[in-house]
Amino acid sequence: DSGVTQTPKHLITATGQRVTLRCSPRSGDLSVYWYQQSLDQGLQFLIQYYNGEERAKGNILERFSAQQFPDLHSELNLSSLELGDSALYFCASSRGHDTGELFFGEGSRLTVL
Amino acid sequence: AQKITQTQPGMFVQEKEAVTLDCTYDTSDQSYGLFWYKQPSSGEMIFLIYQGSYDEQNATEGRYSLNFQKARKSANLVISASQLGDSAMYFCAMREGSDTGNQFYFGTGTSLTVIP
Numbered sequence: 001d002s003g004v005t006q007t008p009k010h011l012i013t014a015t016g017q018r019v020t021l022r023c024s025p026r027s028g029d030l031s032v033y034w035y036q037q038s039l040d041q042g043l044q045f046l047i048q049y050y051n052g053e054e055r056a057k058g059n060i061l062e063r064f065s066a067q068q069f070p071d072l073h074s075e076l077n078l079s080s081l082e083l084g085d086s087a088l089y090f091c092a093s094s095r096g097h098d099t100g101e102l103f104f105g106e107g108s109r110l111t112v113l
Numbered sequence: 114a115q116k117i118t119q120t121q122p123g124m125f126v127q128e129k130e131a132v133t134l135d136c137t138y139d140t141s142d143q144s145y146g147l148f149w150y151k152q153p154s155s156g157e158m159i160f161l162i163y164q165g166s167y168d169e170q171n172a173t174e175g176r177y178s179l180n181f182q183k184a185r186k187s188a189n190l191v192i193s194a195s196q197l198g199d200s201a202m203y204f205c206a207m208r209e210g211s212d213t214g215n216q217f218y219f220g221t222g223t224s225l226t227v228i229p
Contacts, residue, residue, distance in 0.1 A: 002160075033217065042204065042221040056216060088156055094208075094217070101148050102206070102217050104158035 006105035018079040021108045025093030032074040035090040116218035123224045134190040136205030146208040147188040153201040
């Protein structure tokens with residue numbers, strides 16, 4: 001158990017809908033990262049938050065947004081969903097200092113029908 | 114330029130044999146970390162091994178060792194005595210530090226198949 005909690009684990013929805021993925025980082029970790037992994041693809045970095053503030057943006061679509069709350073949990077909002085958004089979405093956390101690895105949650109598997 | 118390069122999309126190894134998965138990285142930072150993660154078919158990302166840029170000894174964790182060649186900017190993963198359960202996707206990653214947090218970069222992965 002990495003200590004990073006993601007909900008829901010599985011989600012099936014229809015095109016055009018909106019979903020929210022939730023992540024609780026490991027206790028004491030200030031950085032939260034979101035990654036998207038489509039079928040047979042590597043991890044695509046979406047966005048990073050550090051202590052409540054956005055710090056880095058990757059290949060995140062405008063239809064997607066995220067935030068990190070004062071209690072450090074984070075949410076990734078995906079709207080106007082398309083078939084191509086079907087993927088495994090990972091949240092990961094790190095201490096935010098100069099040591100340590102990235103701890104991954106189990107992922108949220110999104111299927112858009 | 115790619116931060117992390119994994120040039121082997123797929124690898125096969127005989128059970129009980131050793132296998133090396135290649136990884137090269139690109140950074141101008143003096144302080145950085147290198148990681149390997151395993152992703153089995155179930156999907157979770159499992160941390161395997163870590164090497165700090167200032168570590169002089171190669172990292173080892175059980176059957177995993179990281180062959181760190183700083184001048185060549187390579188961080189190959191060596192799995193000894195392969196087991197069927199080692200069949201998975203393997204990702205090399207690098208952490209670069211900053212004042213506001215860490216940036217992590219991942220390679221495209223190597224799919225390892227262990228043959229009985």
